[in-house]
Amino acid sequence: MEAKYEPLFQPWKIGKVEIKNRVVMLPMEGTNMIQWEAKTGFVKGIEELYRDRKDQDVGLFIPGLIPLVSIVGQKWVYQHPEVFEPVKPIVREIHDSGAKIFFQISAGSGRSMLLPPLLRPFVKKGPLKALSSPFLMTKWWWSAPDDDEPNVWDPEVKMDHFTEKMIRRFVYAFGQTAKRCQEAGVDGVEIHAVHEGYLLDQFAMPYTNHRQDQYGGSLENRLRFACEIVREIKKVCGADFPVSLRYSVCSMTRGFNQGAVPGEAFTEVGRTMAESEQAIRILEKAGYDMFNCDNGTYDAWYWAHPPVYAPLNMNLEYVAHIKKFTTKPVVCAGRMQPDAAAEAIAAGRIDAMGVGRQLLCDPAYITKIKEGRLEDVRPCIACHGACLPFNGLNGKGTDIDPMHVEMGRCVLNPWTNNEKKYSKAPAKAPKRIVVVGGGIGGMECAIQAAFRGHKVDLYEKSDRLGGVFNAAAAMSFKEKDKELLKWYERQLRNSGAAVRMNTEIDDLDQLDADAVVVATGAKPKSLPVPGAERAISATAFLNGEASVGDRVVVIGGGLTGCEIAYELALQGKHPAVVEMTPHLVGARGICMANSSMLRELLRFHQVPAYLSATVHSITDEGVLIDGLEGQQTIPADSVILSVGYTPDTRFAAQKGQPNVYFIGDCDKVGSLKTVVKQAYELVQQISYR
Numbered sequence: 134m135e136a137k138y139e140p141l142f143q144p145w146k147i148g149k150v151e152i153k154n155r156v157v158m159l160p161m162e163g164t165n166m167i168q169w170e171a172k173t174g175f176v177k178g179i180e181e182l183y184r185d186r187k188d189q190d191v192g193l194f195i196p197g198l199i200p201l202v203s204i205v206g207q208k209w210v211y212q213h214p215e216v217f218e219p220v221k222p223i224v225r226e227i228h229d230s231g232a233k234i235f236f237q238i239s240a241g242s243g244r245s246m247l248l249p250p251l252l253r254p255f256v257k258k259g260p261l262k263a264l265s266s267p268f269l270m271t272k273w274w275w276s277a278p279d280d281d282e283p284n285v286w287d288p289e290v291k292m293d294h295f296t297e298k299m300i301r302r303f304v305y306a307f308g309q310t311a312k313r314c315q316e317a318g319v320d321g322v323e324i325h326a327v328h329e330g331y332l333l334d335q336f337a338m339p340y341t342n343h344r345q346d347q348y349g350g351s352l353e354n355r356l357r358f359a360c361e362i363v364r365e366i367k368k369v370c371g372a373d374f375p376v377s378l379r380y381s382v383c384s385m386t387r388g389f390n391q392g393a394v395p396g397e398a399f400t401e402v403g404r405t406m407a408e409s410e411q412a413i414r415i416l417e418k419a420g421y422d423m424f425n426c427d428n429g430t431y432d433a434w435y436w437a438h439p440p441v442y443a444p445l446n447m448n449l450e451y452v453a454h455i456k457k458f459t460t461k462p463v464v465c466a467g468r469m470q471p472d473a474a475a476e477a478i479a480a481g482r483i484d485a486m487g488v489g490r491q492l493l494c495d496p497a498y499i500t501k502i503k504e505g506r507l508e509d510v511r512p513c514i515a516c517h518g519a520c521l522p523f524n525g526l527n528g529k530g531t532d533i534d535p536m537h538v539e540m541g542r543c544v545l546n547p548w549t550n551n552e553k554k555y556s557k558a559p560a561k562a563p564k565r566i567v568v569v570g571g572g573i574g575g576m577e578c579a580i581q582a583a584f585r586g587h588k589v590d591l592y593e594k595s596d597r598l599g600g601v602f603n604a605a606a607a608m609s610f611k612e613k614d615k616e617l618l619k620w621y622e623r624q625l626r627n628s629g630a631a632v633r634m635n636t637e638i639d640d641l642d643q644l645d646a647d648a649v650v651v652a653t654g655a656k657p658k659s660l661p662v663p664g665a666e667r668a669i670s671a672t673a674f675l676n677g678e679a680s681v682g683d684r685v686v687v688i689g690g691g692l693t694g695c696e697i698a699y700e701l702a703l704q705g706k707h708p709a710v711v712e713m714t715p716h717l718v719g720a721r722g723i724c725m726a727n728s729s730m731l732r733e734l735l736r737f738h739q740v741p742a743y744l745s746a747t748v749h750s751i752t753d754e755g756v757l758i759d760g761l762e763g764q765q766t767i768p769a770d771s772v773i774l775s776v777g778y779t780p781d782t783r784f785a786a787q788k789g790q791p792n793v794y795f796i797g798d799c800d801k802v803g804s805l806k807t808v809v810k811q812a813y814e815l816v817q818q819i820s821y822r
Contacts, residue, residue, distance in 0.1 A: 140475040141471060142154045156193070160379070161493070166220045175216050178552065191492070192232060197541070198238070201238065214313060234319050237325050240331065240333050240362075241274055247523070253287065280292075327380050330430030330432060336359070339355075381428050381430070392729065424461060426465055427448045440724070440727035441610060449477060465485075469488065495511040513543075516727070519539070544805055555817055557584075583629045593632070603675075604675035608700045653781040654799055657673075685770065687772075688711045692723060694712070695735060711756060713746060755767045
């Protein structure tokens with residue numbers, strides 16, 4: 134281990150509980166041991182997720198949240214001790230590994246409650262709402278500090294009032310639920326949360342709490358609910374039972390559904406740093422033993438779930454500052470990197486590093502740091518594509534059913550949270566497999582097949598592996614994408630697969646193989662408009678094959694087009710975006726944390742967007758569009774087309790042929806998630822049938 138990482142592996146204490154090192158696996162949706170929302174009970178198979186990680190040098194595990202009360206049927210979790218029984222064996226296994234475990238208990242979402250489409254009519258004011266409660270949506274999930282507070286995901290829907298009587302019931306339930314956790318053998322609990330704009334945070338912040346009772350007004354009153362919870366837990370479980378608080382240092386919020394971006398000067402409507410300095414003292418005095426910290430609210434969601442556009446270690450300076458105002462340990466989360474975390478721990482600026490998605494991507498992440506094998510770490514690229522895929526066609530989640538979205542998975546590691554579905558056993562009958570195409574899908578397929586004992590040949594027509602992902606990784610803020618390409622090349626090199634570069638295959642029938650996998654990708658689309666030849670493709674620009682001037686019109690306001698516009702703005706150029714739909718980055722499957730941050734960055738950099746616009750022609754002067762303001766020309770020195778891809782069909786005639794398989798964009802244009810999953814599952818199919 135490099136000396137600079139040694140601070141990560143020093144013991145520390147939360148109250149009287151000693152933790153073996155300074156690494157905390159953060160709570161994430163999909164890592165819950167107990168689900169208690171629409172579905173209730175122990176999450177079968179979740180023990181495999183923790184078995185993959187319990188011996189991998191994590192000091193403290195905090196699984197995903199446990200709500201106090203169910204959405205459907207109004208069942209209180211503490212009244213069901215039977216659901217805590219199945220967690221005991223995995224808790225014992227975690228203890229046997231030398232690690233500790235806290236359970237996170239949640240007060241719920243308040244105005245951040247996601248809206249399943251079928252339930253939306255029942256939560257809007259009207260007769261259906263009165264008829265539905267408590268069978269479809271209990272009042273505990275559908276109330277907030279203020280009357281008529283707008284829901285984050287659908288502002289037209291207003292929240293009910295969380296009464297003092299409800300608060301007293303919740304405080305009692307927190308104590309009883311913590312007792313159930315203690316009886317199950319966990320080492321402490323974490324309260325969810327004065328953080329991220331959840332219910333307790335809504336009570337704590339001035340823009341979401343205008344109450345006139347003892348829970349509103351002064352800072353002490355706004356924190357009263359959170360303080361009563363920890364006092365109740367200490368009364369029920371004992372003074373030495375540790376209680377952590379998930380805590381946002383600052384809200385980073387400009388208003389309802391308006392977040393600030395790093396470096397922006399703005400007026401904070403939520404928790405300012407000055408108020409946070411007072412708040413953390415009040416919360417410590419109430420009895421909290423640790424603060425698990427980052428920033429943000431659901432109105433600025435990307436601070437708590439940093440996407441690729443967020444700086445590495447983006448919350449570190451805020452958390453390091455707030456540590457000056459508490460004697461209790463603080464954990465810092467938010468794209469934390471081990472070198473920065475170790476340096477901050479050694480300097481006493483924070484006490485531990487919080488790690489979430491990177492441990493979904495690579496269970497052995499911390500072990501690899503300890504063993505000096507950082508180049509073998511599969512890097513999390515902060516895509517949220519499988520761990521938190523909450524987004525709808527309008528850039529919000531209003532058409533997403535949260536009860537049927539798989540979370541806690543990983544785009545780059547399909548094994549995560551699918552341990553019962555897949556196998557890592559050697560192939561039953563090793564075969565000779567030829568992979569045509571060295572993009573991400575082809576490399577994933579070759580690596581997985583070689584790992585299971587197949588003889589693999591991979592053919593790539595160019596002198597560079599990675600395919601179109603090279604263009605995707607080219608932007609300045611895609612440092613982890615670049616690391617991923619290096620990781621794939623290293624894994625492929627070490628897999629035993631034979632890699633044949635600068636070799637184009639034009640006849641599949643000539644290949645000597647038991648199975649041929651076609652992974653030749655896709656080609657950029659053009660536009661059937663006059664002057665289209667004046668434009669350059671997004672891939673040509675990103676690969677450095679064409680330069681652009683100062684005024685650049687990007688045609689296509691999807692993910693790639695908006696990323697290109699942001700990259701151009703960072704370069705000091707003056708981009709504009711033309712999009713035919715009413716929304717930027719509106720495609721399904723892109724997490725709101727990613728899409729909303731990208732839109733806010735374009736706002737901050739004053740990038741104009743012409744929505745609901747069609748391109749009429751491209752001329753020497755610029756791009757002629759028909760838009761909301763009629764026909765107009767957008768001046769441009771250069772035009773970039775980012776209007777999607779079409780499959781490479783050179784081998785389309787052989788689809789359906791026995792033992793010939795198509796994966797990725799050459800089959801159907803998809804995403805990184807779809808191509809990695811297809812490659813992974815194809816190898817499973819070939820290996821174990």
